[in-house]
Amino acid sequence: MAKQLRVLVIGAGAIGGWVGGRLALAGHAVTLVGRQPLADAVAAEGLRLHAPDQEALVSDVRVLTSVAAAAPHGPFDLALFTVKTYDTETAIAEMQATDLGQPTVISLQNGVRSEEMLAAAFSPERVVAGTELNPISTPQAGTVVLEKQRGGIGLAPVVPGAPVTRWVQALDGVVLSTRAYPDYRAMKWSKLLLNLIGNASAAILDMSTVEIFANARLCKLEIEMLREAVAAMRGLGIRPVKLPGYPVPLLAWGVRWVPPVLLRPVMRKMVAGGRGEKPPSLLLALRQGRRRSEVSDLNGAVVRAGEQAGQPTPVNRALTETLSRLVEERIAWDSVRHQPEVLLAVTAEFKRKAYANKAVER
Numbered sequence: 001m002a003k004q005l006r007v008l009v010i011g012a013g014a015i016g017g018w019v020g021g022r023l024a025l026a027g028h029a030v031t032l033v034g035r036q037p038l039a040d041a042v043a044a045e046g047l048r049l050h051a052p053d054q055e056a057l058v059s060d061v062r063v064l065t066s067v068a069a070a071a072p073h074g075p076f077d078l079a080l081f082t083v084k085t086y087d088t089e090t091a092i093a094e095m096q097a098t099d100l101g102q103p104t105v106i107s108l109q110n111g112v113r114s115e116e117m118l119a120a121a122f123s124p125e126r127v128v129a130g131t132e133l134n135p136i137s138t139p140q141a142g143t144v145v146l147e148k149q150r151g152g153i154g155l156a157p158v159v160p161g162a163p164v165t166r167w168v169q170a171l172d173g174v175v176l177s178t179r180a181y182p183d184y185r186a187m188k189w190s191k192l193l194l195n196l197i198g199n200a201s202a203a204i205l206d207m208s209t210v211e212i213f214a215n216a217r218l219c220k221l222e223i224e225m226l227r228e229a230v231a232a233m234r235g236l237g238i239r240p241v242k243l244p245g246y247p248v249p250l251l252a253w254g255v256r257w258v259p260p261v262l263l264r265p266v267m268r269k270m271v272a273g274g275r276g277e278k279p280p281s282l283l284l285a286l287r288q289g290r291r292r293s294e295v296s297d298l299n300g301a302v303v304r305a306g307e308q309a310g311q312p313t314p315v316n317r318a319l320t321e322t323l324s325r326l327v328e329e330r331i332a333w334d335s336v337r338h339q340p341e342v343l344l345a346v347t348a349e350f351k352r353k354a355y356a357n358k359a360v361e362r
Helices: 014-025 036-045 068-073 085-096 114-121 165-171 184-196 200-205 209-214 216-236 248-257 260-273 281-287 299-309 314-327 340-361
Strands: 006-010 029-033 047-051 054-058 062-064 078-081 104-107 127-132 136-140 143-146 153-157 178-180
Touching: 006 014, 006 068, 006 085, 014 029, 014 047, 014 054, 014 078, 014 136, 014 143, 014 165, 029 068, 036 047, 036 062, 062 068, 078 085, 085 114, 104 114, 114 127, 127 184, 153 165, 153 184, 165 178, 184 216, 184 248, 184 299, 200 209, 200 216, 200 281, 200 314, 200 340, 209 216, 209 260, 216 248, 216 260, 216 299, 216 314, 216 340, 248 260, 281 314, 299 314, 314 340
Parallel strands: 006 029, 006 078, 029 062, 047 143, 078 104, 104 127, 153 178
Antiparallel strands: 047 054, 127 153, 136 143
């Protein structure tokens, strides 16, 4: 085995639990920072990893409930940053207040701005952007399920040209198939396009992604939402890249040029073969009663990029604002769930106002 690494996983949910558990199985010294139910479950029965072709029990892993408690077990070589995007600032503050050594920080979060926040807090040379493409779930504390083998991990340095080979080698084949990318913004925005598909609309309507794409009008809305995202990327000078198992450049080309009536069957097949009936992340969070949502770092990221690039993004704005109001209980879920016509009317009004304002500006 290569040199043993001291690894700290900050936010040991589905992704953090899988990556940390697999690294522990490979002989690395892994400390997970998670919630008390995880600590209790692992102390009693170990960390259980399930994949389509194998199962494993990880007994040699430490679980703590705070970053501060991890200090005596450092210094760490690697800090895997896997908290929800809305917890990024809090987790960074906890890291800054604790002597963890000088670990490389790999962010495997959603969204496109955590790397900038981490680079501002620590040395940019220590920050590596990451994407994870496989569906992973935690049906109960202490159990992590890799639901499909399709996908993998992408890593890219925040400082152009900085080496990431060491980390690719540490993860590749041990955790999941892993490859390096030269441009972290292209990699993260390409993952964002995939995160957007059937996510916010499914959460608002309390429908599966398959149900969303079975509805012709909702499917058209999804395509309009993705077109806004692709246009915002182009405005920022970011080109999509192929991710493990996902031809994102082809998706972006199709969204931009193929009529919705022809693109719909392709998108339906893509959704069925990807997430399928599994509830998307934003819907899961809403069903669990969480009062915070990552929508501001998904569809909201498109809105902010559109503003920067001078591109209107009314569909993404409508989805962001509607879901945010649901999460904050400013509107009742029953007023829109299972009612596509309500969401379609809301987005139509956002589009009307956006393009009316654009016409006035001209």
